[in-house]
Amino acid sequence: MLRKITMLTLIGVMLFGMAAFAVEINFWHAHSTRHQENLQALVDAFHAEFPDITVNLTYQGGYGDLEAKIGAAVVAGGLPTVAQVYENWVTPIQEILYPIGNFMTVAEVDDIIDGLVSSNTYNGILTTVPFNKSIMVLYYREDLVPVPPATWEEYLAMSAALTTADEDGDGYPDFFGTGFRPVNPELFLNFLENAGGSILNEDWSEVTINNSAGLIAGEFVEAIAPYSFITNEYMSNHFPLKLAMFVDTSAGYYYNNQAAVGGDVVMKVARVPAGAVSQGSMIQGTNLAIFDTGDITKEQKDAAIDFVKFLIRADNQVFWAKRSGYQPVVKSAYETQEWIDYVAANDY
Secondary structure, three states, rough: OOHHHHHHHHHHHHHHHHHHEEEEEEEEEEEOOHHHHHHHHHHHHHHHOOOOOOEEEEOOOOOHHHHHHHHHHHHHOOOOOOEEHHHHHHHHOOEEEOHHHHHHHHHHHEEEOHHHHHHHHHHHEEOOOOEEEEEEEEEEEEEOOOOOOEEEEHHHHHHHHHHOOOOOOOOOOEOOOEEOEEEEEEEHHHHHHHHOOOEEEEOOOOEOOOOOOOHHHHHHHHHHHHEEEEEEOHHHHOOOOEEEEEEEEEEHHHHHHHHHHHHHOOEEOOOEEEOOOOOOOEEEEEEEEEEEOOOOHHHHHHHHHHHHHHHHHHHHHHHHHHHHHEOOEHHHHHOHHHHHHHHOOOOO
């Protein structure tokens, strides 16, 4: 009888210990459909590696919705443990964020792409870390664009040549050489960068978007607009039936390629056409933040550190990038054989 009681006590202690170490964290994100499936796969892999940590994924709608819900939760309470955030969202709330960099090794911080370290650093502290970062690329129909334009001049000339007449009488060309979405400013900002300009000067003390570089970028947009399918919808909704090529985020690769396959054409990807000064491609996308408020426990914050570090680990960044079109945010990912083989196989 005593032995039975002792065994039951030991089992109870073990079960209590397991329950005591189990931690549950919430992750708010803005990834739908394909990207959400990939994110769930990463969470499942994390659960296999960290069985005592449960990550609850919560889709909050688009990025605007996510920003609004985070803002409301800052005021009313109920913040998640982890969330995707843009840099400008962090500025007013950095004091309630758990500084992730303080819990990373020097090697882990050094592995992050250099420019992404500075953009996630506030008051000298690496507060957030990059996660889903994309670049601007040129998508094009191989049958209509055998050689992609390498310069603005080529891009403009080819767009004009591929734009057809208005045969249906609706006042617009029936087919366009290119297209863009005014609702998202990144295309113009990429043109601005290619012209050698920026919105602000280096110390953010002066607006510079209205200088000569800004004028050059604006004039180029004006010149190419007549040959552009302009819509606030995603280009994948109209490619390849309404336009031959367009500059867009690499994160749209899956959707744009699905549209091309549905239209029975081959889609290719190239660098953005070079402007007057550069052929640079703007990096965009969100970062990961951990909240540090009274209703989030130390155990949850530490579990979130494990989760965040897992997401930006080289093998997981390669998995994410291959399936999403986002670019790896750590240097070591580019050195993996899997990524090297992937790039070679896809002719990037």
